[in-house]
Amino acid sequence: xxxxxxxxxxxxxxxxxPDAADFIATAEVRNAVEAAGYGTDDLAFSAAELLPxxxxxxxxxxxxxxxxxDGRIVAHAVYETQPDEDAGTAWLDVKxxxxxxxxxxxxxxxxxxxxxxxxxxxxxxxxxxxxxxGSGARLPSPTGxxxxxxxxDEVRFLLGRGYALEQVxxxxxxxxxxxxxxxxxCQDSAASAAGxxxxxxxxxxxxxxxxxxxxxxxxTRMSTEAPTAGLEEPEDVWTVERLALHERRRESSPxxxxxxxxxxxxxxxxxxxxELSAPAxxxxxxxxxxxxxxxxxxxxxxxxxxxVANLRHLERVRPGHxxxxxxxxxxxxxxxxxxxxxxxxxxxxxxxxxxxV
Numbered sequence: 311x312x313x314x315x316x317x318x319x320x321x322x323x324x325x326x327x328p329d330a331a332d333f334i335a336t337a338e339v340r341n342a343v344e345a346a347g348y349g350t351d352d353l354a355f356s357a358a359e360l361l362p363x364x365x366x367x368x369x370x371x372x373x374x375x376x377x378x379x380d381g382r383i384v385a386h387a388v389y390e391t392q393p394d395e396d397a398g399t400a401w402l403d404v405k406x407x408x409x410x411x412x413x414x415x416x417x418x419x420x421x422x423x424x425x426x427x428x429x430x431x432x433x434x435x436x437x438x439x440x441x442x443x444g445s446g447a448r449l450p451s452p453t454g455x456x457x458x459x460x461x462x463d464e465v466r467f468l469l470g471r472g473y474a475l476e477q478v479x480x481x482x483x484x485x486x487x488x489x490x491x492x493x494x495x496c497q498d499s500a501a502s503a504a505g506x507x508x509x510x511x512x513x514x515x516x517x518x519x520x521x522x523x524x525x526x527x528x529x530t531r532m533s534t535e536a537p538t539a540g541l542e543e544p545e546d547v548w549t550v551e552r553l554a555l556h557e558r559r560r561e562s563s564p565x566x567x568x569x570x571x572x573x574x575x576x577x578x579x580x581x582x583x584x585e586l587s588a589p590a591x592x593x594x595x596x597x598x599x600x601x602x603x604x605x606x607x608x609x610x611x612x613x614x615x616x617x618v619a620n621l622r623h624l625e626r627v628r629p630g631h632x633x634x635x636x637x638x639x640x641x642x643x644x645x646x647x648x649x650x651x652x653x654x655x656x657x658x659x660x661x662x663x664x665x666x667v
Contacts, residue, residue, distance in 0.1 A: 312379055312413040316422060319374040319386075321364045324562075325357055333357060333364075335383040336376055343405040347440030348481060348658040352595045352635050359589065362559040369393060369552055375422055377406075377415045384410040387419035389426050392544065399544050400432035411463065420471065433667040436541055437473060439464045440660040451478045451661075453539045456640035458661045468663050477539035477639055477662035480646070482654035483595070484634040487625055489653060496651055497618045503611035504572075508581065510619050511571045514627070516557050521571065522550045524580035529553070532602045537639040541664055564590040567599075568627070570620035572612050581607035584616040586624055588631060596624065598636035601645065614648045621652070 322330035337357040344353040364372060371393055377385040385406035391397060402423045406416045427435055444459035451457060456478025458465050465475075511518075517525050526548040533546035560567065571583040582603035588596045603612045624631070636654060638645050639662075 312410070312415070314377045314379045314384070314413070314415055314418070316375055316377050316418060319376050321367075321374065322361070323365070325361065330357070332376060332383060333361070333374070336374060336386040339376075339383060339386050339407060340405055342407055344440070346408050347442055347660075349442070350657065352483065352633065352657070353481075354594075356564070356589075359563055359565050362563045365559055366556065368555070373426065375419060377419055379410060379415075385415050385419060387423050389423050391430070391432055392546070395430075397544065398432055399434045399436065400427040400430070401436050401438075402427070403437065416467065424471075428667070435473075435665045435667070436543070437468060437663040437665075438479070438660055439468065439663065440658060441465060442658070449475055451475055451539070451640065453477055453537075453639075453641040455643075456480070456659060458659065465661070468661075471665070473663040473665045474540075475661050476541050476664045477537075477641070479637050479660045479662060480640055480656055481658045481660070482636050482638070482646075482649055483657045484636075484649075484652060484654045486596075486631055486633055487629065488621055492651070492653055493618055493621065496614055497622075500611040500614035500618060504615050505610070507575055508572045508607075508610065508612065508615070509575055510615070511573060511580075512619070512623050513569050513571075515560070515567050517553060517569070521580055522553055525571075525583065526550050526553050528580060528583055528602055528604070529600070531604060532600050535602060535605060537642045539639070539641065539662070541662055566590075566628070568620055568624050570616050570623055572603075572616055572619075574607060582612050582616055584613075584620050586620055586634065588624065588628055592628075592630040593632065595633040595635050596631050598634050613645060614651070617648055617652055 319332045319336060320329055322333055334357040337360055341354040345351050371391055373389040375387040376383045388403040390401040404416050404419045441458040441462050441464060444462055447460040448457040449460045449465060529548035566588045568586040569583060571580050574581045584601040585599040586596050587599050
């Protein structure tokens, strides 16, 4: 048994202070574990990119734990919930460097997270865990879409702790620049289906004042309208004030946000949006963030229209990134069809797990 210690990590106000070293070390653990799970560094985020979300304790309360061996941080654990004390859901995440697994570190960190959830009365616990492909028997998702290898360490670990697989998420990669002929075909078919009733808008980083109320609604609806299978993720309410604070915090991040939105001409309200998050370095891939079309505006191929419009927006303003990375539920066939038509290809899968105490 390896000797290790567990402690809670202080979230630094900036990365320029001595107490930021531990936070930076946990970011390095995160990136190493993601690379081991997906077989690529494409999912890496720097500590500077991660910090703004950690500073949002008002709307997304989070706690960060770490395990040390001989003074080195070799694993970390994240506990996240909602600000309402009556909210019953907690999101748990444990990441252990591959060379330090099977030593009791992951179990000890998971025990600490579960104890926090017990103390706060959060009986519903959700875990997202990457599952590398493997041979042998599979554990199917109850949605009927996707599966994970039963023999994988993370699968056996979660099953042993009483978690049930509820959903499988697909990670996909689009090599840039996209094929211009594919993009043109997608653009033409989407524009034809949308007709003259919708108009596109674009912005970078800061939402124009005209659209703040609509964007707050879209972010809120994103939390309830995206497919979550048996997880039944709770509503995450956004307000204009929260959106403004979120964008101010994001100013400290080196990443750039590219937004494409579509307005319904008859009502003057936004019907949907999509967002790309680009790192400062052109050598690194872009992340596809939220995409949503309000239910009352579906059936007009607006998802395709938005995806293609923002791809072109990115290529006009900031060409040179190698790829875009995105994640979708395997049962979200509509969005996967859109992504595949544009040129996204699978790079890996993760399971979404649920335990109700």
